[in-house]
Amino acid sequence: MTAPLDVLVVGAGPTGLALAAQLRTYRADFRIVDRSLDRVHESRALGVQPRTLEALAGFGVTDELVARGNPAMRLRMHLPGRVVRMPLFDIGLADTAYPFLLFLSQAETESVLAEHLAGQDVALERGTELVHLERTGSSVSCRLRRGDGTEETVEARYVVGCDGAHSTVRAQAGIGFEGHAYPQTFLLADLDVDGLEAGAVHTYMTGSGMLFFFPLGSPAPWRVLAMRPPGAPQAEVTLGLLQEIADAYTGDRLVLRDPVWMTDFRLHNRGAAHHRSGPFFLAGDAAHIHSPAGAQGMNTGIQDALNLGWKLALVCDGRAPEELLETYEAERAPVGRSVLRFTDRAFTLATSGNPVIRFARTRLAPRLAPLALRASGPRGLVFRTVSELGIHYRRSPATTGGSRPPRRGPRAGDRLPDLPRGLQARTAGPGWHLLLSGPPALWSDEPLASVVRGRDDLVGVHRLGGKSPWPSVAHGLVRPDGYFGYVSRGAHLEGLREYLDHWLPAQQG
Ligand SMILES: Cc1cc2nc3c(=O)[nH]c(=O)nc-3n(C[C@H](O)[C@H](O)[C@H](O)COP(=O)(O)OP(=O)(O)OC[C@H]3O[C@@H](n4cnc5c(N)ncnc54)[C@H](O)[C@@H]3O)c2cc1C
Missing domain, CATH: 3.50.50.60 (FAD/NAD(P)-binding domain)
Incomplete structure (x- = not known):
């Protein structure tokens, strides 16, 4: 067999x-x-x-x-009587080589x-x-x-x-x-639009919902996404229907043309x-x-x-x-x-017909958006969440802080930041990567070889010197998916050895 x-x-x-x-x-x-x-x-x-x-x-x-x-980085919120200009991502992303939504x-x-x-x-x-x-x-x-x-x-x-x-x-x-299905139906099309500022995402908000335009490039310059107006018949999606919806939101300012894909769908x-x-x-x-x-x-x-x-x-x-x-x-x-x-x-915020949420969408948002623009803390948090850079596995059984986690810098379960720049590229090869921070002479060969022995085909060792994510002497083991499995302050490697013996046992012979 x-x-x-x-x-x-x-x-x-x-x-x-x-x-x-x-x-x-x-x-x-x-x-x-x-x-x-x-x-x-x-x-x-x-x-x-x-x-x-x-x-x-x-x-x-x-x-x-x-x-x-x-890599468009701007957002235009078209509100009744005004346009709020916001960057799509601008802060909280210093530790990535890709600080944009592509x-x-x-x-x-x-x-x-x-x-x-x-x-x-x-x-x-x-x-x-x-x-x-x-x-x-x-x-x-x-x-x-x-x-x-x-x-x-x-x-x-x-x-x-x-x-x-x-x-x-x-x-x-x-x-x-x-889970559940949402009651609304959405219309979507990839097409060209005359009258829209290029290189930005455009949102139009009203009491009855939202209309979005996203810069696409291929297979068409723009993606339009709209909610089918409440009470409208479930008719086939046509350019005429989309133009009618766009007119209702934008006051006849845009011309939609040359669709390459049009569809409608419900969300779950x-x-x-x-x-x-x-x-x-x-x-x-x-x-x-x-x-x-x-x-x-x-x-x-x-x-x-x-x-x-x-x-x-x-x-x-x-x-x-x-x-x-x-x-x-x-x-x-x-x-x-x-x-x-x-x-x-x-989704609820963008589409709800509830009077309180409608009020928040159409009245509060125009006032709060400029304030939110100035508040860097919450804005940074939102960008890190949406960009998925904020994901961590600190509570996972496969990530361990050791008995002496560093006081500053990434912890076990955190993603390896690209700071100093180039750190991710240096550890992009397959396998696990042991990062050593502090004077390179501190890390002598034999103790390292003894920890890595029997798994050296899968563990790369990097003496980072001062170009490290920790300000002091520390060592951290990056897993193959770019998250720290183990991090500890100091140069004692016993905790690391235990971690490796558990998750990547040494090969005999
Ligand atoms: C109209 C529409 C618009 C969307 N817009 C967005 C958006 O703007 N942003 C966003 O993040 N997401 C969007 N999505 C969702 C996004 O497309 C999905 O999240 C993504 O495709 C998920 O990828 P997947 O590989 O998990 O599944 P899928 O892309 O669905 O791939 C599943 C694959 O499995 C194959 N398959 C299924 N059953 C079997 C079987 N029994 N045997 C063998 N093969 C099988 C299918 O042929 C398919 O190729 C949109 C989806 C749709 C339909």
Whole structure:
């Protein structure tokens, strides 16, 4: 009998593609299947967050994403009688090389990731649908069906459902997907617009809702998003209907033309009861769906994938304990819940017909926006949340502060900042990275070699001297996903050794 495949990835949307890229980096034994014959060509998600750009930089694709996209950084809030000008991101982002929200269509993001995988000789098995899963002893029997009706059964140790909102993996694993649908219908189109200032996001607010224009570039210069007016018939989306809505908000100032994609949809707010059940994992839309407020959907999915891929690869390779896989749920489920909460609040604020919220939207917002512009503290906090740079895993069992956490600088569970600039690039290679702060002579070779021995193929050592994120002598171990697993003040390495012995045991011989 042949040994089971280590990982079957179901779905080649942005989540599945990112997962495949990381599994490939660690030379995992995996396959990736998708029932569609071709990738998505519609724009869909159009904002790539700073944290996603950082996380994808390790695959060498971020420069290409930035080159294809539009790093617009301005927001124009069109209020009755005035326009409030705000930067989209301007503070709280000193520690990233990507201090902007990149506007890029999901089709382009997927195309860049798929090209990367092709360059790494990863076969995307398109036209191949997962139809049935069954646990068989220590593995899972996965029935795949191709477009011509032929079937294949694959045994796999783990199955990751990156198969979107209607996830087959989630259903077959019996994982609930609770939440609600919003009553409103939304209209969306990619098109050209005359009369809009380029390079900015435009929002129009009224008592009945909001209208948005986002700079896109490809496949069209603009994305328009609007709520179908309450009471309007559920008619097909046409350019005429969109123009009528735009006129109502903007007073005939804009001309909409040349649409390349028009659709309508309803939004949901739902989360999977678990991100993992035995050998089944859920990532991306399979685990959480919500409104596009704040451009979190695709980004959260990609970051789910990059939290999970290296864990699966190291566990399957026998380099890390099974227990490491439990930390996926512990780390990513709270992130998913917080995105559901945040997007729900933002959605309610933007659309509610409740008189108090309407008043806040149309009367208070115009007065508060300029004040908010001056209050750097809250503004910085909002930017760090939306940019996803603020995500941390401080409460995870796989992150440990040691007995002497540094008084200042990043702590265990925090993301590795790109400050001093270049730190992330220096540690972008696969594996774990041990960062040593303080005079380089303090860190003699033998104690370091003794801690790293038996896992030196997976742990890089960096003497940072004064170019470190800590102002004093300290050491920190960065995990493959760019978060600190271990951080301690001083130069005693015993706590680090214990951490490594637990999560990355030394290989014998
Ligand atoms: C109209 C629209 C507009 C959107 N706008 C935004 C936005 O502005 N901002 C934002 O952040 N997000 C937006 N989203 C959401 C965003 O597109 C998703 O969050 C993102 O696509 C999630 O990626 P994913 O890889 O998890 O899932 P998906 O992109 O849904 O990919 C799932 C893949 O799994 C495959 N699959 C499904 N079932 C099976 C099976 N049984 N076997 C094999 N393959 C299977 C599918 O073919 C698909 O390729 C929008 C979505 C839509 C529909």
